Amino acid sequence: MSGRWRLQVWIAPLVAACGGVWLGAQVPAPASPGGGLAAGLERAAQVEFLRTARVTRSQTLSTGVTSPFRLTLTDGTVTHDASFQSVNERAVQANFGARGMEFNFADSHHFNLAAFQIAGMLGLDGMMPVTVHRIWNGKDGTITWWLDDVFDERTRLKEKRQAPNPVTWSQQLNKMRVFAALVGDTDRNAGNILIGTADWKVWMIDFTRAFRLADTLKAPEALTQIDRTLLARLRTLDTASVREATAHCLNTFEAAALMKRRDALVAHFDQLVVTKGAGAVLYGAEPKAP
Numbered sequence: 001m002s003g004r005w006r007l008q009v010w011i012a013p014l015v016a017a018c019g020g021v022w023l024g025a026q027v028p029a030p031a032s033p034g035g036g037l038a039a040g041l042e043r044a045a046q047v048e049f050l051r052t053a054r055v056t057r058s059q060t061l062s063t064g065v066t067s068p069f070r071l072t073l074t075d076g077t078v079t080h081d082a083s084f085q086s087v088n089e090r091a092v093q094a095n096f097g098a099r100g101m102e103f104n105f106a107d108s109h110h111f112n113l114a115a116f117q118i119a120g121m122l123g124l125d126g127m128m129p130v131t132v133h134r135i136w137n138g139k140d141g142t143i144t145w146w147l148d149d150v151f152d153e154r155t156r157l158k159e160k161r162q163a164p165n166p167v168t169w170s171q172q173l174n175k176m177r178v179f180a181a182l183v184g185d186t187d188r189n190a191g192n193i194l195i196g197t198a199d200w201k202v203w204m205i206d207f208t209r210a211f212r213l214a215d216t217l218k219a220p221e222a223l224t225q226i227d228r229t230l231l232a233r234l235r236t237l238d239t240a241s242v243r244e245a246t247a248h249c250l251n252t253f254e255a256a257a258l259m260k261r262r263d264a265l266v267a268h269f270d271q272l273v274v275t276k277g278a279g280a281v282l283y284g285a286e287p288k289a290p
Contacts, residue, residue: 086141114249215260
């Protein structure tokens with residue numbers, strides 16, 4: 001996180017986990033036991049597995065500041081790992097030293113659930129691993145399918161790896177930046193971006209510090225291009241649908257701020273098209289008519 005947010009002071013607990021799936025803090029890891037069979041599960045089957053499979057082992061992860069756990073689960077046929085996170089902290093203000101003070105600080109697994117719900121509405125849920133709400137070891141939290149055969153952006157930068165297809169790589173990053181701006185994510189760091197070793201697919205994880213109350217775009221200069229379909233879906237995103245999908249994840253202030261950032265995003269890209277031309281700003285196929 002960085003920067004100073006001067007916002008109306010508001011603090012209240014969230015009472016329940018949002019229905020749906022979440023992406024949690026993870027680190028690259030070797031293949032889980034039985035990974036071959038587990039890797040072939042459809043997303044719906046992954047959801048059921050994460051909800052019901054028995055936990056056989058747990059260990060605290062050394063990365064992240066939210067004390068996530070790595071769990072090994074089995075249903076008797078499939079064995080696979082998952083990450084579990086239960087952080088849910090709020091404060092009127094938090095002091096980050098040289099990085100400044102943040103008002104209305106929140107760090108919550110509920111925001112991960114909300115992020116996935118919004119991503120699904122925009123067609124971006126495929127950039128997040130399956131996650132479900134689950135109570136484990138007496139803690140209310142979210143449990144996320146462990147991604148095998150990935151490395152993080154920190155590793156890519158350190159080892160100076162280059163994507164085999166720069167255009168596809170750039171388009172994935174553009175989608176991630178737009179989504180992070182929409183949900184007001186203040187912690188989209190290199191450790192929260194995972195990359196498939198074989199296919200260079202970008203996976204977004206950990207949105208516990210998203211959904212701030214700021215209703216403007218934090219760094220609009222970094223938003224230079226957008227997928228046509230994503231822009232069309234942003235235009236049709238409506239308050240009623242957002243509230244219905246995230247009723248137990250976001251309060252009314254957080255949902256309202258998201259919609260104002262949506263308005264700012266659409267206006268930002270519309271203006272870029274005017275000044276730079278559609279060819280320089282938009283990419284991807286024209287969206288299909290509803």
